[in-house]
Amino acid sequence: MHRALKIISPTVELSGEYKCHVSSFDTEDSQRNTFTIYAPAKFVSVQPTKLNDDTVNISCHALGLFPRPTAEMRIYKGRKKNRGLVSDITLVVRNSDGLYDAMLYKVFEDSMLSAETVFECVFSILGTSYSVKGMLTYHPGLSNVMKPTSHVKSLKLSTEPSLIGVPTLATNSSSRLTIQIPTLVLLLKLIANMLKSSYSWYSDTE
Numbered sequence: 001m002h003r004a005l006k007i008i009s010p011t012v013e014l015s016g017e018y019k020c021h022v023s024s025f026d027t028e029d030s031q032r033n034t035f036t037i038y039a040p041a042k043f044v045s046v047q048p049t050k051l052n053d054d055t056v057n058i059s060c061h062a063l064g065l066f067p068r069p070t071a072e073m074r075i076y077k078g079r080k081k082n083r084g085l086v087s088d089i090t091l092v093v094r095n096s097d098g099l100y101d102a103m104l105y106k107v108f109e110d111s112m113l114s115a116e117t118v119f120e121c122v123f124s125i126l127g128t129s130y131s132v133k134g135m136l137t138y139h140p141g142l143s144n145v146m147k148p149t150s151h152v153k154s155l156k157l158s159t160e161p162s163l164i165g166v167p168t169l170a171t172n173s174s175s176r177l178t179i180q181i182p183t184l185v186l187l188l189k190l191i192a193n194m195l196k197s198s199y200s201w202y203s204d205t206e
Contacts, residue, residue: 012037012066036127039066039099046121046136053109059105060121060134068093069123071104076118083120110140186199 003022007014015037021030042064049057062069073086092103104121117138124131 008035015067016118023169036067036125038125038128038130039128041065041123041132042070044095044121044123044132044134046119046134048138054110056110056138056140057105057107058119058136058138059103060119060123062102062123062132062134063099064096064122065100065102065125066098066125067125068100069102069125071102071121071123073104073185074120074122076120077114084118096193113138113140115139 003020005018015035017032017034019030019032020060022028041062044062046058046060049059051057058073060071060073071089071091073089074083076083077087086106089104089106093100102123104123117140119136119138120133121135122131122133149175
């Protein structure tokens with residue numbers, strides 16, 4: 001005998017423990033299992049910020065995850081196979097409309113890094129096989145230090161959370177749309193000035 005439960009358009013609220021109970025005239029039995037519906041990251045980035053000539057802050061951001069993610073930072077010095085797990089990192093996670101935005105960061109001294117250091121941040125969701133990562137190649141002492149890459153799976157939810165300090169807002173990977181905030185503000189100002197000029201010209205002709 002086989003019985004199944006079909007869930008149409010599942011949402012994250014349906015995550016939890018499910019129980020199946022079977023009984024007959026002679027005996028009965030039941031089994032429990034945890035069912036997790038997760039939301040993958042909508043946006044992942046790894047960014048360096050020079051605090052002074054000798055130190056750099058490496059920060060990683062992941063937006064729109066559910067449930068609450070875990071995170072770790074890895075460092076590759078010299079050859080990429082020489083990998084180590086970074087300790088004493090700071091992880092900040094906040095809830096935004098039911099989804100989680102996470103930021104992971106640590107300050108490094110340039111003197112402790114190799115000429116080409118690769119940072120890798122990995123965000124994971126416990127109880128699932130899901131993980132997403134972003135990478136950054138950093139060259140101590142150079143002004144052009146950022147060569148970021150990220151790996152983001154497709155969206156499963158439509159809510160667009162935001163995280164203070166992230167310079168770009170991006171939709172899912174299938175649309176490839178990125179809006180630069182300063183560019184958007186400049187464009188809106190330009191349109192407003194054009195409309196104002198058009199209205200003044202129209203009034204003068206009257």
